[in-house]
Structures are given as structure tokens and as C-alpha cells.
Amino acid sequence: MDTTEPRSGRSGGIAGLYRGLIRFIAGTMMTAIVAIMVAQVVARYVFGSSLIWAEELCRYILVWMTFLLLGLSYQKGEFVTLEMFPGALPVTMRRILRIVMALPVLVFLAIVIWTGWIYASRFDTQTTPALDFIWGSLFGHPLHLSIRWIYVSVSVGAALLFLHILVDLALRFRRLLRREPDRADVMGTSGEIA
Amino acid sequence: ATRTLRFAHAANEIHPGHIIATSFAESLEKLVPGAFDVQIFPNRQLGDDKQNLESVVAGALDMCNASGVQYPLVTGRPALDAYQLPFLIRDYDHFAKLALSDAAQKIHDDLEPAGLIGLATADIGRRHFLSVASAVKKTDQFAGLKTRIVPVPLHKAIWEAIGVSPVGLPYGEVYGALETKVIDALEINVSSMLGENLWEVGKHFTLTGHYPWHATTAMSKIVFDSFEPDLQAALREAGKQSVIATLDYAKQQDETGRGELQEKGVEIVELEDLDKVKEKVAPIVGQWSQKSPLIAEFVAAAEAS
């Protein structure tokens, strides 16, 4: 895996701001997970007292991190794809196939965005014990943050992925019309599994 | 026509948490033969307690049985905590009396605004204390023991009052954590000691009986409302019958299970100064009673019976 990310695409404007923000949140969340889990080991093993909220909070961070990064991860070509068959097709066919096959994916993501929002809304009264415990020990009263703000990550992530695919599709469509060559960097076969 | 009811829970097939589902299905079949086909999904097949409960609230699943401790979390309605106030319910017989009382019915009814019809609450195994290094025989010995608890407000309050050092850990990692002594102790029931083979890694079992482990069967209100009144009555009656059947099973498993544990080399001890622990946690009953008049009423009913 490369750790020095090549700067691809436009880096200015709203897109650049978005990428910068997501990357910053990603780094922060990753750092937070490491810090909380190491703190938990030290607290329990060295001081014999446990951070009772650690496990739950780490899970919430992981969930948000995963869904928030889907779009960017897709754009970077981290999604594993079998390119063998499309790769053997003539260029125009391949582009048309890509565009056609994006449709069921977009429909699926739309369903997820919609149901995700409804699902999150159903649990407005459910709170997050971990954050209540932290708040309680800091300020003497629970935070009462609704679990909705964790659950809504599914919708947000699906929406970002939806947008990324849509932009990708628009660019492909333009190249198809103008008969420009493909950019090689989108939807590669990298990705790190197991 | 036969209506299919999908019923999910997280317990394995020998656990009382499964009996509450099977006995419900059997009673229902006797009451209204052929009216329902209850499909039971045990063993976390469709999700853990919290997920199953959420699915029923969302109206996607017909019914579930989940730990009572999850209901206040998921629905924001605190009353089911009443069952686990420390040392309030004395034993299985006392539980049976209370679970079928008016005060209990009101707690079930209180779930309706959250979209749930409470049908049954049973004790699926009274909780005791398992320790790894040595037996806890005196209250002082709880001090500082790294004890895995469910990280919810009520349990945190109880175990901090007793003096242990509560640890939050996913249930799936408990066996390994006891084996390697990441944690020193666990509050647990006999059926889980046997079902999850915890006796292999913890050999000292103190009979504290601090609270029952109550599990509640709930049905989606939308689904319930779609049935005719006579079927609704049958569902409620089957719920009540499942409470009795489950308590019988749990009580018996608890008694024979202790013998089995002893045969497997587990030392079972009493707490010499149980009153001291009771004293430490006594204020919690009052604190929680203030959270809901339903809890206060349940406490009064428990103390009067």
C-alpha cells in the first residue's frame, strides 16, 4: 500500500476542500482509535481501572470512519474489482457497460440513503451510554446524544459514495462523447484484504 | 390462514432464553391451533439482543426476546430496569409472582409508545459472581476486582457501589479474557457458566444472587394491531404461559447446574456477609424509583410480597 498518496484530480475548490476535510477526519479518527485502545490497556493493566466507555466509543468511531471514507476510498481505486472481462472489450463497449452497470448500484445506494435516514430517525430516543459515561464524569450530567447521530453515518456514507460514482459517471460520459482516452486511475484493482 | 411470526433471540438452544421462545410457540399453538406459524431464529442468527430489539421497533421483525436491560437503552423508557434493582426480587418464585402482577403489566404497557407490545418477562438465570484467582467469601474481597459488566447505567451504579473495578468487554471476548486473566471476575448465571464453558476458566463461584437476568418478549405494535381481538388475547395468554414454563426450566437448570459445576471442579461458596453488600447497594433502589413511578410501584409490589 502506498502511504504517500499521489495527488490525483483537481485539488482546488470545493472538491479540494472536501478531500482535505475527509483526510483530516480520517487521520484524526485513526489516531483516536489507537490512543483510546492503548489508554484502555494501560488503565486496566497498570492502574487496575478500566475505561468503561472505551469499547463502545471505538466502535462508533470505526463506523463513522468507514462510512465517511467510502467515497474517497472508491475514488482512490481501493475497491476490489474484477476487470478481466470488461478489459477484453473494445473501449466504447467497455465505457457503455460501465455506465449501464452503475445504474443498479446507484439505485441500491439510493435505497440505503433513504432507509438509513428513516432507521436513524426511529431511534431518536436511544442514547449512547459511552458518551453519557464520559460526559457524566466530566460535567456531572449525561450528554443524552441520540444514537441517531451514529446511525445516520450509513446514509451519509452512502450519499457520498453515490456522489462520487455520479461524478465518475459524468466524467466517463463526457469522455465517451468526446472519444477521449480513459484515465487509468479510477476503479483499479488495488485494495487490501485479509 | 396461518400467519408467520418471525421470532429472533440471541440465546443458544439449551438456554432458558430459548425456552421462552419455544414455550411461547407451543402455548400459542394450543390456544389457537393453526393460527400462527412461529419461526424461531435462535443464537444471534438475525442479530444480537440490541439489534433484534431495534428490528422489532422498526417493524421489520415480528417479535424478539431480548435482555430487559436493553429495553431502556433502545426505547428510552426506563421501567424495565425495575426487575434488576439489586436484591429486590428474592428468587424464582418471587419473580413468578411479580412478573404476572399488575405492576409488571403496567411496565409492559409502558412500551407501547415505543411501538412494542410486551408479552412476557422471565428470569433466564439468576446472577452470581465468578472469580478466577480465589473465592470471594467476604464483601471486602470484591474491592478492585476487574469485573466484566454490561456497560449500562444501572449495572455500573451497582458494581461501583459494591467496589469492583468494572470492565467493559464484548461478551464474545469474556472466555478468553478470563482464561488469560485480563479480567479477574464476571457476574454471570449458571446456565451461561455451562452453555459457554466458562467453568473451564473460572473455578470460584460465589452465590450472591444479586439480581435476576430478566428477558422480555416483545412484539411489534403494528403487527400486533393487525390481528383480531381473539388472536391478540391468545398472544398475551401465550406470553404469560411462557413465563411460567421458562421460570420452571431456569429454576431447575439452576439447581441441577450447580451440581454439574461442582462435578467439573468449580468451588461454590456463599458470601459470609451478604448483608454488607445489600447495604452498599440499597440506595440504588431509591434512586431508580425516582426515575419512573412504574419502578416505584413495582418496588412497592415486590416489597409487599
Added chain:
Amino acid sequence: MGTFFAVFALLVATGVPIALVLGVAGTLYLFLSGNGAMAIMLPQRMMAGVDQFVLLTIPLFLLAGNLMNVGGITDRIVQFARAMVGHRRGGMSSVTVLSAGFFAGISGSATAEASALGSILIPAMNRQGMPSAYAAALVGISSIMGPIIPPSITMIIYGVLAGASIGQLFLAGVVPGMAIAGGLLAYASWRAHREGYPTTPRVAWSECIVATKRTLPALILPLIILVGIKGGIFTPTEAAAVAVAYALFIGLVYRDLTPTSIWNAMIATALVSASILFITSMASIVSFVLTLERAPQKIASMVLALTDNKYLILLILNLFLLLLGMFLEPISILILTMPILLKLAAIIQMDPVQFGTMAVLNVVIGMATPPVGILLFIVASISGQPLSAVIREAAPMIGICIIILMLVALVPAFSLFLPSALMAVN
């Protein structure tokens, strides 16, 4: 179920990312099976596929490996392996296998291993006169050790699905992992003698000692992990965070890491783990629909209707997993099949730790089998060789791994000896 598999195959073949294939086909199956009203559950299942404490090991073990890689540990491991076996005939091929074994001890993932080692070792073998396709195949197949020798993300996932002890699973992988190394070393020597690959002079003792010293911190990581878990200092999940802390520590001590390189590694790891966790998230939709349709029970009784012979069931299990491994990646295979296969494992009374070792080895071998073999993709792209040439070279090496898979399946002690000796109850 037939429609589901047809749609699945169509989507995979037309180049839709595997994660999205799982989601789209799973959702379609939900509607086709008359459970469309349960679409509201999709977000819950997607959450459930990620919202698990144990899955934190995925970003964390990746990050630990990543930090070590940025910190130059890969080079040091190769130096060390060269000092030990570099003088043999076709020495770089032996160095490759040995390096992969050591790297497996710090990495929980096979793909991390293939990309880190491939870029260094494929050109190095090539310079020593070995064909690039052979070099690529050797790196790819050696990377199978990554998730077999502890630590291992795949073992942890299995442990959680099966409720098996992760410490025991880690130990169970040690001997089979070393057996793979032994088998590949033997094959590499045989090839080197047959093809007459050149030898290089033995490295001086002083250089050996320097190389050992420089590599030692990385080599003791698996020991730290096993001792830490066994000693009750941390849980297997937390071990992943400890590995990160350790990688940061030695990186800072050796001044190989800078705040910028650490920060970049954090971001890159987060992006990669998002794509993996998206697969587990989507796989959880499919496994939900399969459970609703009672597929595990149906398939289990279908198998039992065929035979109740323990060895035949074992054979069916392995063929089934190898078949899935041709198309899917390890974690989603485990999520999809464990509800079914654990039932069968219980029926033939196989120990869950032995079964887990077998299943994990099986699905990891699938990473190196065509048509979808991520390890083959990686090494083919690094070496610039056509996939077909790499596959031809890889075939006998996959054969070696399958022999070891058979040993794991048929000889309980092969995997269970270490865990029962070191983590015996009482």
C-alpha cells in the same frame, strides 16, 4: 437462490466492485424472496457488519504493518534473510520465502505482505537470473503465510464468528505457517538446482550480526503479541493497538518515522480499511437474507442427505470453500459461510480451532487462485508479467499449500499441538 447467484456472477463479471455486488445482489434477493418490507433493515445490517469491536483489528494491524514498512523494516527483514540463506543456490528465492515468513509475524494481512515484499524481492530475484513470472509467483504464494502465522486479521474474524479462542487460533497457525515456508523453500531449492540459478558468497559473520540487531525489534513483535495475550496484559483485539504503539515506538527510536509520515500512514490506512469494512458491511446483508431464507439449514441437510461420512463431508467443505475462494475474498467468505459450515463442523465433531485453521488457510489460498486472486493481481502488476504466466508458475506452489491444507484437515495435532501445549486449560 438461483437468481441471486446469477445476478451475483453477472455483476462480478461486468466489473462492479465486489463490495457493491454483495450489496446489490443481496438487496435484490431480499425483494425477490418476498421480504421487501424488511428493506428498512438494510442500514442496520450494514452497521452490524462494521459495528464490532473485533473489526478494529483491521485498521490497526494494517497500520502497524504500514508504519513498519514506512520505517524501513521490510528492507531490514530482507537483509536479515539474506544473511541467513542468501548463499544458497538461487539464494534470493530462499530469501523471499524466509522474508515472507518473518514479515508474516508483523503483518496480519497477505496483501500488505505481497505489495511490501514484491517491490523489493521480485526485481532482486530477477537480477539473480530467475524469470520474473516465477519470482512474482513465489512472492504471491509466500504471502499466504501472512494470515496463517500470527497475528492474523482473518483468524480474528473467524474466532469471533465461531466463538473460538483467538489466542489458540493464533498458536494453531504457527506450525502450518512454518510448513508452508518449508515446502516453498524446498520447492525453490529444487527449482534453483534444476535451472542452475547462480550462487552468491556467504555474508560475513559481522554483517550477519548487524543485520540481526537491526531486525530484532520487528522479529520480536509476534512474541510480544503472544506473550501479551497469554499473560493477560491485553485482549487479542487490543493486541492490534499495542502493535501500532510498538511500531511507533521503534520507528521513533530508530528515527525512521516522522510526524508527517505517521500522519500519512494513518490516512492511507483509514482509506484502505474503509474499503475492506465496506465488504464486511455488504456481506452482512447477504448473510442476513440467507439466514432469513434458512439457507444454512437447507444446505446442511442437503450435504447430510448426500453422505454422513466424516471424510466425505470434510472433502465437500474444502471443495466448497476453495470454489468460493476462486471468486470472493476471505472475510466475506467467512461471514457468508460460517453459519452453514460450523453446523457441519459440529456434526463431524471437528475442533473449532482446527476447523478455523483449515477454513482460514483455505480461503487465503483462494486469494492466489484465478480468476479473482488479489495476490496474483498484485504480483503480476509489480512484475509487469501477464497474469497467465504468473498463474502457470504459481500452480505447483498452490499445490504445496493444498497438501498442507490436507494435513491441517486430516491431522488434528498439526494445528492443535501448540495451542493445547501452551494454552491448556488448568
